[in-house]
Amino acid sequence: MDGNTVYSAVQPSGNLTIGNYVGSIRNWLALQEDHNCFFAMANMHAITVRQDPAELRRRTLELAALYLACGLDPEKCTLYVQSQVPQHAELMWVLNTVTYVGEMERMTQFKDKSARHADNINMGLMDYPVLMAADILLYQTDLVPVGQDQTQHVEIARDIAVRFNNRFGETFTVPRALIMKQGAKIASLQDPARKMSKSDENPNACVFMTDDRETVLRKFKRAVTDSGSEIRFAPAEKGGISNLLTIYAAFTGKTVEEAEKDFAGKGYGEFKLAVGEAVADGLAPIQAERARILQEKEYLRGVLAAGAERAFKAARKTLSKVYRKVGFYQGE
Ligand code: ATP
Ligand code: LTN
Numbered sequence: 062m063d064g065n066t067v068y069s070a071v072q073p074s075g076n077l078t079i080g081n082y083v084g085s086i087r088n089w090l091a092l093q094e095d096h097n098c099f100f101a102m103a104n105m106h107a108i109t110v111r112q113d114p115a116e117l118r119r120r121t122l123e124l125a126a127l128y129l130a131c132g133l134d135p136e137k138c139t140l141y142v143q144s145q146v147p148q149h150a151e152l153m154w155v156l157n158t159v160t161y162v163g164e165m166e167r168m169t170q171f172k173d174k175s176a177r178h179a180d181n182i183n184m185g186l187m188d189y190p191v192l193m194a195a196d197i198l199l200y201q202t203d204l205v206p207v208g209q210d211q212t213q214h215v216e217i218a219r220d221i222a223v224r225f226n227n228r229f230g231e232t233f234t235v236p237r238a239l240i241m242k243q244g245a246k247i248a249s250l251q252d253p254a255r256k257m258s259k260s261d262e263n264p265n266a267c268v269f270m271t272d273d274r275e276t277v278l279r280k281f282k283r284a285v286t287d288s289g290s291e292i293r294f295a296p297a298e299k300g301g302i303s304n305l306l307t308i309y310a311a312f313t314g315k316t317v318e319e320a321e322k323d324f325a326g327k328g329y330g331e332f333k334l335a336v337g338e339a340v341a342d343g344l345a346p347i348q349a350e351r352a353r354i355l356q357e358k359e360y361l362r363g364v365l366a367a368g369a370e371r372a373f374k375a376a377r378k379t380l381s382k383v384y385r386k387v388g389f390y391q392g393e
Contacts, residue, residue: 064203064234067092070101070143070196073120074112077127078267079340080247080257083311084208088241090132092206098138099200099372100128105143105150105192109185110178123355125365127270130350139375141368143196148376152195153188155383159224160191160217169213177260194218198233199376206239209246210256229386233379244311250284253300271348274341281305281337292324292332302329309336312343 069089071081092098102124107117121142128140143149165171165187175182185192190213197205197218205215215238222233249255249266257267265283272280286301294317296303310320324332354361384391 065097066200066202066234067096067098067204067206067239068100068197068200068202068236069206070103070106071124072103072107073117073124074107074110075120075259076269076271077124078247078257078259078269079308079344080208080267081259082131082270083244083247083308084241085206086128086131086133087244087311088206088239089138092204093133093138096204099202099375100133100138100140101143101196101372102128102141103143103193103196106189109183109189110174111181122361123351125361126351126354127347129354129361129364130347135364135368139368139371140364141372142365145365145369146199146372146376148199148373148380149192149195152199152376152380152383153192155387156191156195156198156221156225157188159228160194160221162187164217164220165190168217170210190214190217191221194221197236198222199379200372201234201379202236203234204239205236206241208256209240212238212240225383232382232386243317244307247308248300248304250280250301250304253285253304268340270344271351272344274345277341277344278334278337281333281340284333284336286329286333290329292321292327292329294318294321302332305333305336309339312336312339 069085071077071085089098089100102121104117104121125140125142129135133140168190171187171189174186178186193214194217197215198221205218207215215236219235219237222235226232247257249257249261250268251263251266259267259269261267265280268277268280284301284305287299289299292302292306293299294303294306306317306320309315310317313320315323324335381391
């Protein structure tokens with residue numbers, strides 16, 4: 062049987078896209094009902110690429126408001142800011158000593174980000190997966206719900222856990238990635254071969270969670286499809302159409318098969334408009350709720366303070382165990 066602890070996080074590094082929502086946050090909602098969930102704002106990961114300090118602080122609160130607006134309930138799960146729990150950095154240090162430079166150099170995201178930020182290939186960028194392993198292992202996590210692009214990082218967290226356990230004795234639960242069958246990889250609207258990314262230079266490639274209705278409709282209208290006319294789910298041949306079907310299904314709660322049926326015999330133009338409308342309709346209440354919560358500064362502060370305290374207690378327990386295992390003097 063599945064263990065009960067769930068951990069995931071998003072970086073407050075930019076405007077969130079519907080890819081982040083569909084691939085990640087949306088799937089957390091059901092989990093909070095019957096699992097012990099920790100969801101963080103990974104601001105320590107965010108600074109591995111340059112961030113404006115004032116903006117990072119603002120985006121961290123905006124991300125918290127978005128979590129709440131999407132339906133995460135602070136009574137049911139622990140929502141907190143990563144840097145408020147010092148054990149993340151502390152455990153990372155220990156885990157660094159059981160992680161090899163060669164494995165970090167081979168990480169896809171490290172290679173991508175090194176190419177994109179060639180003037181800033183800092184140690185943090187390389188150590189990113191170890192910090193992520195520390196996040197996950199601190200809470201004795203069983204399941205890590207993420208989008209497809211994060212599987213390699215969860216694998217490394219598993220490897221590190223197993224390695225540590227073998228060397229020092231049973232310490233960490235070995236986590237497992239939870240990747241949804243549908244929506245784990247939302248593609249760019251301009252290039253279906255690429256993932257939708259919040260840092261894409263082309264503003265038409267991604268739909269942001271904060272885009273207004275008109276912008277959403279325009280972006281879907283311009284979405285790249287193919288020269289055919291059939292609305293069918295076939296990712297290999299019809300990347301653009303399949304991506305739109307996935308997005309439509311995610312925002313209407315239908316299956317992809319039902320979505321295909323809705324549009325049998327219809328044209329691409331009508332289809333793209335319907336997808337845009339479904340997304341705009343789905344985003345509107347989230348946007349309104351996000352704006353409302355952002356006004357309630359005290360409430361938000363309270364949620365994050367309570368979350369940090371709960372996370373701190375759980376993290377302290379694991380870190381103390383780790384320190385004992387590796388032979389750190391703890392004043393006893
Ligand atoms: P960037 O594109 O700036 O590197 P990102 O958009 O991947 O960042 P993260 O904060 O790194 O954002 O990711 C948060 C979560 O969203 C992760 O679980 C990730 O797997 C998921 N995710 C990101 N992009 C997509 C996408 N296009 N489709 C599905 N899931 C996604
Ligand atoms: N690297 C992740 C964000 C993240 C994360 C985590 C996800 C940081 N720590 C722990 C799952 C578990 C990303 O989505 N880019």
